[in-house]
Amino acid sequence: MAEMLFEILAEEIPAPVLPQARAELLQNVARELADRKINGTFFVHSTSRRLILVGHGLIERQDDYEVEAIGPSVSAAYGADGSPTRAAEGFARGQGVPVDSLRRTTTPKGEYVLARKTVEGRDTSEILAEILPAVIAKMSFPRMMRWGDGTHAWVRPVHSVIALFDGLVVPFELYGVETGRSTRGHRTLSSGNIVVTGVDDYFAKLRSAFVEPDMAVRQRHLAEDAERLASEVGGVPSQDADLVESWSHLVEWPGLSRGTFAPDYLELPEEILVTTLRHHQKTLPIRDAEGKLLGSFLAVCDQASDPKGFIRQGNEWVVNARFADARFFYDDDGKTRLEDRLGKLGALTFQEKLGDYLRKTGRIQELAERLSARLGKSELAGSVVKAARLLKTDLVTGMVGEFPELQGIVGGLYARREGEAEPICQALYDHYKPASFEDSIPRGDVGGIVALADRLDTLTGLFALGLVPTGSKDPYALRRAALGVVKILVEKKWRLDLPVACSDALALHGRDLPRKRDEVLPELSAFLMERLRNLLERRGFKADEIEAVLSTEVRDVADAVERVSAVAAIRKRPDFGPLAIAFKRIVNILAQAPDVAGEPDLARMTEDAEKQLAMDYLQARSILDELIGKRRYDEALLVMASLGPSLDLFFSQVMVLTDDLGVRANRIALLRSMRDQFYRVARLSEIQG
Numbered sequence: 294m295a296e297m298l299f300e301i302l303a304e305e306i307p308a309p310v311l312p313q314a315r316a317e318l319l320q321n322v323a324r325e326l327a328d329r330k331i332n333g334t335f336f337v338h339s340t341s342r343r344l345i346l347v348g349h350g351l352i353e354r355q356d357d358y359e360v361e362a363i364g365p366s367v368s369a370a371y372g373a374d375g376s377p378t379r380a381a382e383g384f385a386r387g388q389g390v391p392v393d394s395l396r397r398t399t400t401p402k403g404e405y406v407l408a409r410k411t412v413e414g415r416d417t418s419e420i421l422a423e424i425l426p427a428v429i430a431k432m433s434f435p436r437m438m439r440w441g442d443g444t445h446a447w448v449r450p451v452h453s454v455i456a457l458f459d460g461l462v463v464p465f466e467l468y469g470v471e472t473g474r475s476t477r478g479h480r481t482l483s484s485g486n487i488v489v490t491g492v493d494d495y496f497a498k499l500r501s502a503f504v505e506p507d508m509a510v511r512q513r514h515l516a517e518d519a520e521r522l523a524s525e526v527g528g529v530p531s532q533d534a535d536l537v538e539s540w541s542h543l544v545e546w547p548g549l550s551r552g553t554f555a556p557d558y559l560e561l562p563e564e565i566l567v568t569t570l571r572h573h574q575k576t577l578p579i580r581d582a583e584g585k586l587l588g589s590f591l592a593v594c595d596q597a598s599d600p601k602g603f604i605r606q607g608n609e610w611v612v613n614a615r616f617a618d619a620r621f622f623y624d625d626d627g628k629t630r631l632e633d634r635l636g637k638l639g640a641l642t643f644q645e646k647l648g649d650y651l652r653k654t655g656r657i658q659e660l661a662e663r664l665s666a667r668l669g670k671s672e673l674a675g676s677v678v679k680a681a682r683l684l685k686t687d688l689v690t691g692m693v694g695e696f697p698e699l700q701g702i703v704g705g706l707y708a709r710r711e712g713e714a715e716p717i718c719q720a721l722y723d724h725y726k727p728a729s730f731e732d733s734i735p736r737g738d739v740g741g742i743v744a745l746a747d748r749l750d751t752l753t754g755l756f757a758l759g760l761v762p763t764g765s766k767d768p769y770a771l772r773r774a775a776l777g778v779v780k781i782l783v784e785k786k787w788r789l790d791l792p793v794a795c796s797d798a799l800a801l802h803g804r805d806l807p808r809k810r811d812e813v814l815p816e817l818s819a820f821l822m823e824r825l826r827n828l829l830e831r832r833g834f835k836a837d838e839i840e841a842v843l844s845t846e847v848r849d850v851a852d853a854v855e856r857v858s859a860v861a862a863i864r865k866r867p868d869f870g871p872l873a874i875a876f877k878r879i880v881n882i883l884a885q886a887p888d889v890a891g892e893p894d895l896a897r898m899t900e901d902a903e904k905q906l907a908m909d910y911l912q913a914r915s916i917l918d919e920l921i922g923k924r925r926y927d928e929a930l931l932v933m934a935s936l937g938p939s940l941d942l943f944f945s946q947v948m949v950l951t952d953d954l955g956v957r958a959n960r961i962a963l964l965r966s967m968r969d970q971f972y973r974v975a976r977l978s979e980i981q982g
Contacts, residue, residue, distance in 0.1 A: 295417070295459035297333075297348040298492050299425055301467070302476050304449040305341050308542035310434050314448070315339050317432050318346055325424045330355055331417055338506040340545040341595070342480070345506055347492050353459065355414030362388055364406040367397055381406060418458040422465045425456060429467060445469055453477070460491050478502020479545050482596060503546040503596075511541040518549040519577060519591055526551070528579040528587045531567075536577055540593040543575070549591050550599040552576070552609040556588045558616040561623060564702050565692070569615045572698045576608065622691040631707055635682065637689040644769075647754045647802065650685045656801045657681045661746035663797050668742065668787055673716075676739045680720035683708060684743055687721070701725045716740070727780050728773060730831055734781050741781050748774040749798040756817045757799060757806035775824040782850045783828065790848050792818055825850050834861055841975040852924060859926035860975050868934045875940035876977040879964045882949050886961045893963035899956060902946040906939040907963055914970060921973050929974055936967075 299322075306314070319337040326332070331351060338345040364370065364384035372378055377385075377392045385392040388408040398407040429447075440450035445468040456463040456472040465472055475486045476495075482503035489495040496506060505511050515537055519530040541547065558566065563586055570576045570590050577591040592608040599605055638650035647653070658681040665674045687693050687704035696703075705722025709715075716739040723735035724744045735744045751774050755761075762771050782789055795817055799810060822843055829839045834857050842856045863869050895911075898904045913932050920929040949960045971977060 294350045295353050296492050297346075297351060297421060297459075297463075298455060298457040298489070298495055299346040300453075300455040300476055300495075301344045301429070301451055302342060302453045302455075303344075303447070303451045306339075306344075306449050308341070308539050310448060311339050311542045314344060314432060314434070318344055318428065321428045321431070322346060322348075322424060325428065326351075326420070329420055330358055331420065339508060339542070340504060340506060340511075341543050342545060343476075343504075343506075349492075351417055351458075354416050355420070357411055357414050359409060359411055362408045363398070363400065364388075364395065364408060366402075367404040367406060370395070370406045384408065418461065418463050421456065421458055421463045425463070426465050426467050441469065455489065455495070457489070457491065478504050479595075482546060505546060508541050511544065511547040512537055514547045515540050515549060515593065518547070522549055522551040522591060523579045523589075526579065526587060526589050528581050528589065530591060531578045531580055533571070533577055536571060536575065539575060543593055544595040546596055548594045548597040548599070550594050550604045550608065551579075551589055551591055552605045552612065553589050554609065554613050554616055558613075558620065559586060559588060561616070561620055562706050564699065564706065565619050565623065565696070566616070568696055568698050568702075569619055570612065573615060573696075574608065574612055576612065618695060619692070622695055626690045626692055626703075626707065627710065630711055631683045631686040631704065634686045634689050638685055641688060644754065644758075646758055646806070650688060653750060654682065654685055656750050656798075657684060657743065657746045660750060660798050660801055661743050664742050664746055664789070664794060667794060667797075668738075668789060670738055670742070673739055673742065676714060676716050676720075677742050679713075680717045680739050680743045681746060683713075683717070683721060684724055684747065720744075727777050730776065730780075730828065734777075734784050738785075741785055741787070745778060745781055745794075746798075748778050749794060750801070752778070752817060752820075753795055753799040753813065754802050754806070756813045756820075757802060757808045759808055761816065761820070771820075772824065775821050776828070779821060779824045779828055779850050783825075783854050786851045788849055788851060791821065791850060792848055821850075822847060825853060829854065829857055834858075837979050837981045838864065841977060841979040844976045844979055845972050845974075855924060856926050856974055859930050860977075860980070862927055863930040863934065864980060866934065868937055869930075871941060872934045872937040873977050873980045875937060875944065876968075876971060878944055879940075879968050880976075880978040883961065883964055883968060886950065886957075889958045889961045889965065891958075891962055893966060894959055897955065897959045900947050902939075902942045903960060903963070906936070906943040909936055909939045910963070910967055914966075917970055917973075926974055933971060933974070933977075 315337045319335055323333075323335045326348075333348045333351040335349075336347045338347070365380045370378055370381035370384070377395075381395060382392050384406065385395055385408060388410060390408050390410050395406045395408055397404055432448075434448040436448075437446045438449055439446045445451075447468060451468045451470050453476055454467045454470050454472045455474055455476055456465065457474060462472055462474055474490070475488045476499075477483070477485075478487055478499065479502055487498045487502055489498055499506055505514075519537070523530045566586060567578055570578050574590075575593065579587045579589040579591065581587055590608075590612065592604065594604045635651070635654070638654060641650045642648075643650050643653045658678050661677045661681040662674050665671055665677050683704065685704075687700060687707060690703055690707070692703045693700055701724050702722055705718045705720075708721050709718040716737050719736045720740035720743050723737075723740045724747060726732055726735050726744065735741050751769070752771060755769055755771060760769060760771075762769075767773075778791075781787070782791070792814060795814055796810065799813060825847075826839055826843060830836070838857055838860045841860050842853050847853045864873075893907055893911075895904065895907055898907060913936060916932055917929055920926075920932065947960065949957065949964065951957050951960070
């Protein structure tokens with residue numbers, strides 16, 4: 294067994310792209326080797342300047358292996374006398390096998406000829422020389438750089454490449470750089486080349502050259518330093534795992550510096566201070582024991598300490614300057630009320646064909662008022678309309694112009710400063726929530742309604758323009774908007790006919806859009822259901838439980854979640870399995886049966902088993918109507934499960950598709966009625982196992 298080492302040393306790689314780059318390198322190299330019957334244990338590492346892949350337990354040479362190839366159909370490969378045709382000869386020649394070695398095989402498309410041959414194994418180092426450059430060339434980054442004469446393009450210019458297998462160099466060229474066994478240490482704390490002989494030697498020499506290749510080790514050091522430095526001023530570091538992870542991507546030799554800012558800046562709202570520190574400077578606030586901000590912060594540095602204080606001074610200068618800007622905008626914005634900024638939204642384009650933000654505000658107001666009525670919350674209409682009217686006004690403030698991350702938050706802060714009612718302030722503050730599966734939804738019903746109205750206006754307008762997300766591209770963040778709609782409705786347990794609400798929103802855009810209602814609404818409904826599916830999967834429901842409900846008509850997403858929960862609960866009962874199997878038989882029989890209208894007639898039933906099933910079902914139907922009407926789905930499914938024995942008896946003793954057309958129609962009517970009643974909760978035929 295042998296080991297491999299692969300390192301790309303480049304200019305500083307942007308921290309946000311490193312997690313994906315690490316995953317791609319690890320998964321793709323491991324998969325390509327596994328496809329060639331070469332397995333091992335792989336580890337990926339990275340720093341701000343390098344990507345590293347290590348493999349252990351690799352075979353030195355592939356074993357010989359057999360491959361099969363399907364050729365032409367038997368009818369094309371052989372003549373009437375059984376002799377091979379030119380098609381068979383050409384196929385055999387192309388595969389490098391004698392024509393008389395071809396075999397016949399049956400496929401779903403018919404009978405074809407098959408060639409089977411033994412391929413001689415190759416040295417693993419030879420295979421690595423093919424795989425590694427190919428994997429790197431296919432890596433995707435949001436932005437690429439060119440260097441030198443412009444021939445090569447990667448995330449950053451490449452300086453050196455190590456590629457070793459069992460201690461020997463794997464020869465190939467990557468972006469004009471020949472592979473070797475040398476690299477460099479920390480950019481400023483070390484000098485000269487480092488020549489390595491293997492994995493252990495590589496890691497030892499890197500650490501001696503002030504490079505810690507293990508991201509987890511860097512994170513641990515940074516977290517420990519943060520606790521220590523914060524405690525020196527009587528505080529604790531803010532809890533921010535994402536920032537600490539980002540820090541670990543920014544450095545090779547981890548360290549922190551503590552800085553301070555002028556105490557009078559603490560008079561600014563905390564959200565403004567934290568955004569400036571966190572998003573703009575990648576610094577971590579320090580808090581006291583009660584959680585209040587102190588006048589200190591932590592900044593990452595690519596060395597263990599800051600003995601001369603230059604790093605601290607530089608960060609302090611920038612942070613204080615940014616806080617001075619923030620205080621200016623906060624004070625200057627206070628001279629104009631949000632209401633008086635409304636007209637300026639007419640100069641701010643939302644979307645070229647959907648108009649400006651003033652028109653969008655008008656649509657949101659009207660839609661929010663309609664949603665209030667549809668949700669049975671008409672008493673909130675006044676607050677909802679006021680919140681919708683002010684919803685986007687912070688976009689034309691100086692603060693949001695300088696700090697766009699504060700959209701919405703600034704509106705809420707300014708509304709509170711102007712004395713608006715708290716539900717309105719919260720609605721403005723929260724209306725971009727949720728931004729992800731993990732994010733919280735808006736507080737209060739006013740905030741939830743205006744957030745829904747904003748998203749539904751965006752979704753219907755852009756879908757009507759045909760700007761539907763494709764693949765990974767989603768420039769208007771419509772998947773996030775749709776997730777927000779679903780998550781708000783589910784977590785607030787609001788009963789809303791979503792297709793009707795979408796129709797309301799679409800109508801407010803007018804009639805000048807290129808796509809019509811009957812084209813837009815089904816596509817948008819499917820898009821929203823896919824977000825609901827993702828949400829349910831993240832909550833731990835199984836795919837077949839979700840499909841059992843989403844394959845029925847879903848107009849109310851909160852109701853759909855309750856139905857999926859009921860299906861998940863009842864499938865654990867021993868009497869559910871037979872019911873699911875029987876229901877599949879109902880569906881299969883009805884798929885073969887003619888469409889029959891009307892109710893089942895007890896008087897036309899001849900068999901005891903069908904009479905028993907009919908009486909049990911008709912008695913249960915009134916109970917089901919009541920339970921389903923009250924959304925007591927757990928109990929409704931229990932009633933359905935109680936029909937299992939009658940169904941089993943029916944299928945064992947009764948022929949549904951009998952020759953007597955009248956009897957057949959009556960039996961079909963009974964099964965169709967049962968199926969349609971069950972569909973009000975779920976398509977139990979979707980349940981697997």
